[in-house]
Amino acid sequence: xxxxxxxxxxxxxxxxxxxxxxxxxxxxxxxxxxxxxxxxxxxxxxxxxxxxxxxxxxxxxxxxxxxxxxxxxxxxxxxxxxxxxxxxxxxxxxxxxxxxxxxxxxxxxxxxxxxxxxxxxxxxxxxxxxxxxxxxxxxxxxxxxxxxxxxxxxxxxxxxxxxxxxxxxxxxxxxxxxxxxxxxxxxxxxxxxxxxxxxxxxxxxxxxxxxxxxxxxxxxx
Amino acid sequence: xxxxxxxxxxxxxxxxxxxxxxxxxxxxxxxxxxxxxxxxxxxxxxxxxxxxxxxxxxxxxxxxxxxxxxxxxxxxxxxxxxxxxxxxxxxxxxxxxxxxxxxxxxxxxxxxxxxxxxxxxxxxxxxxxxxxxxxxxxxxxxxxxxxxxxxxxxxxxxxxxxxxxxxxxxxxxxxxxxxxxxxxxxxxxxxxxxxxxxxxxxxxxxxxxxxxxxxxxxxxxxxxxxxxxxxxxxxxxxxxxxxxxxxxxxxxxxxxxxxxxxxxxxxxxxxxxxxxxxxxxxxxxxxxxxxxxxxxxxxxxxxxxxxxxxxxxxxxxxxxxxxxxxxxxxxxxxxxxxxxxxxxxxxxxxxxxxxxxxxxx
Ligand SMILES: Nc1ncnc2c1ncn2[C@@H]1O[C@H](COP(=O)(O)OP(=O)(O)O)[C@@H](O)[C@H]1O
Ligand SMILES: [Mg+2]
Numbered sequence: 001x002x003x004x005x006x007x008x009x010x011x012x013x014x015x016x017x018x019x020x021x022x023x024x025x026x027x028x029x030x031x032x033x034x035x036x037x038x039x040x041x042x043x044x045x046x047x048x049x050x051x052x053x054x055x056x057x058x059x060x061x062x063x064x065x066x067x068x069x070x071x072x073x074x075x076x077x078x079x080x081x082x083x084x085x086x087x088x089x090x091x092x093x094x095x096x097x098x099x100x101x102x103x104x105x106x107x108x109x110x111x112x113x114x115x116x117x118x119x120x121x122x123x124x125x126x127x128x129x130x131x132x133x134x135x136x137x138x139x140x141x142x143x144x145x146x147x148x149x150x151x152x153x154x155x156x157x158x159x160x161x162x163x164x165x166x167x168x169x170x171x172x173x174x175x176x177x178x179x180x181x182x183x184x185x186x187x188x189x190x191x192x193x194x195x196x197x198x199x200x201x202x203x204x205x206x207x208x209x210x211x212x213x214x215x216x217x218x219x220x221x
Numbered sequence: 222x223x224x225x226x227x228x229x230x231x232x233x234x235x236x237x238x239x240x241x242x243x244x245x246x247x248x249x250x251x252x253x254x255x256x257x258x259x260x261x262x263x264x265x266x267x268x269x270x271x272x273x274x275x276x277x278x279x280x281x282x283x284x285x286x287x288x289x290x291x292x293x294x295x296x297x298x299x300x301x302x303x304x305x306x307x308x309x310x311x312x313x314x315x316x317x318x319x320x321x322x323x324x325x326x327x328x329x330x331x332x333x334x335x336x337x338x339x340x341x342x343x344x345x346x347x348x349x350x351x352x353x354x355x356x357x358x359x360x361x362x363x364x365x366x367x368x369x370x371x372x373x374x375x376x377x378x379x380x381x382x383x384x385x386x387x388x389x390x391x392x393x394x395x396x397x398x399x400x401x402x403x404x405x406x407x408x409x410x411x412x413x414x415x416x417x418x419x420x421x422x423x424x425x426x427x428x429x430x431x432x433x434x435x436x437x438x439x440x441x442x443x444x445x446x447x448x449x450x451x452x453x454x455x456x457x458x459x460x461x462x463x464x465x466x467x468x469x470x471x472x473x474x475x476x477x478x479x480x481x482x483x484x485x486x487x488x489x490x491x492x493x494x495x496x497x498x499x500x501x502x503x504x505x506x507x508x509x510x511x512x513x514x515x516x517x518x519x520x521x522x523x524x525x526x527x528x529x530x531x532x533x534x535x536x537x538x539x540x541x542x543x544x545x546x547x548x549x550x551x552x553x554x555x556x557x558x559x560x561x562x563x564x565x566x567x568x569x570x571x572x573x574x575x576x577x578x579x580x581x582x
Contacts, residue, residue, distance in 0.1 A: 081493075087494050087495075088581065093491045095491060096488075097229035097233050102222070102226070105222055106495070108222075109223060
């Protein structure tokens with residue numbers, strides 16, 4: 001489902017070129033749950049930003065569901081984010097002025113779809129995430145673990161082909177980390193959701209089917 | 222859904238929201254008060270002209286309708302009287318004192334015959350050369366009563382206070398005024414009454430023939446003649462006030478939206494990561510601005526009632542009308558100013574890079 005060949009990404013910072021990705025090769029099948037580990041600065045987030053259509057690749061080839069990311073315009077990348085990938089960040093990144101429910105619904109609205117209330121499968125997901133009773137609260141009234149689960153709900157409310165989670169447990173204690181990781185594995189096992197997850201924590205990586213390691217802009221194994 | 226976000230955004234910074242709405246409101250009030258004042262003053266002048274009781278009035282060749290310029294020889298009154306069907310005619314002299322004040326010289330008997338006579342609230346008609354009559358509005362605004370002294374360039378004795386609505390607010394005897402303000406024997410307007418209203422058009426035509434360079438106005442045309450667009454400089458002045466209003470309103474909205482965009486960098490990044498297009502982000506800010514504009518317009522309309530009350534209380538000779546036709550215009554102008562102000566912050570937000578925004582703390 002994901003085919004990455006010799007992917008390079010160069011940032012131009014003033015006169016300096018920063019080679020964040022130096023030729024990444026990776027294949028991920030539909031329904032896989034892959035953990036990406038590696039030291040800070042090795043290019044993990046950059047890889048995710050490219051897969052998520054937040055930034056264009058410099059060279060190589062990247063296909064998600066047969067769609068060529070190298071050829072995409074800004075508008076097409078926006079469309080990719082809207083329909084095909086969901087993001088979960090370390091910092092939850094919920095909209096502070098909206099309730100948990102509206103944080104989820106706004107993703108539906110952006111995608112131009114009917115409300116999630118009318119989506120029976122999504123109600124099932126909410127039960128799986130264990131946040132059904134917390135939906136009318138604003139983020140500041142929720143615990144970190146609850147906020148992250150709302151963020152996961154938001155990321156998958158449009159049934160994306162790919163869920164990208166960048167250190168989703170980085171701000172959580174062990175108990176909440178396990179809850180969130182359990183939720184991710186549940187989504188993967190019960191719904192067949194394809195997931196890529198960056199983590200620093202080797203224990204977190206054990207929740208995945210497979211682990212890949214990055215170093216200096218390469219995938220090393 | 223998107224309105225919930227817009228609404229929450231506005232609620233999140235109540236002081237900023239209220240201040241922006243008030244500034245837009247001040248812009249709207251400025252426009253509505255000026256327009257209301259123009260209409261009110263013009264209508265007031267028109268009503269009082271009509272109150273003279275004349276059917277037609279004649280002004281000298283070098284005059285314009287609004288403004289007290291130009292005089293003509295007293296003898297023209299005789300010419301007017303000689304026109305068939307003219308029942309009564311009288312000359313008046315308008316002597317400007319300040320920008321907004323003038324004293325009108327009348328021949329009291331002739332004027333009474335045409336106007337139907339003054340209603341005396343205090344005192345009575347002129348007796349001595351330095352006597353004046355003032356109307357109740359003038360009396361109220363200057364706190365004067367019959368017997369008091371009115372000091373306008375020279376000291377006049379207030380012989381009586383009359384009900385307002387008859388041509389002027391301050392009246393003196395025509396002969397006296399002509400002596401004080403030479404050249405002698407000049408008048409500025411002749412009012413005449415037809416023997417029968419059916420003959421007004423015929424008289425007007427005859428006068429135009431006989432006094433060909435003179436200006437002949439029918440009282441029934443007055444409402445349309447006394448319009449803002451006929452008033453020298455008023456349309457330009459209104460345009461300037463509208464311009465200043467738009468500039469001030471849009472600067473306020475610019476500042477307000479600019480800070481909102483800076484403060485919401487992260488939220489905008491989140492929306493972009495969720496797949497919001499630049500148009501979607503712009504749409505949120507423009508909706509927010511539109512709501513501010515609408516709230517501001519409502520505030521502005523309410524404030525106009527406030528300024529009207531203040532004027533009636535502290536400047537009773539200035540009439541502010543509530544001009545409903547201008548409400549939508551003032552609203553549109555307020556909204557346009559707001560949207561101009563929101564354009565740049567909106568673009569900035571729409572173009573913001575999602576990754577940078579998310580990295581931002
Ligand atoms: N927007 C950017 N501009 C310039 N350099 C960047 C940018 N984003 C990432 N980098 C650089 O690219 C490299 C990889 O960063 P990143 O993908 O964030 O690594 P990781 O997530 O593995 O810690 C780092 O050297 C980082 O400084
Ligand atoms: Mg990172």
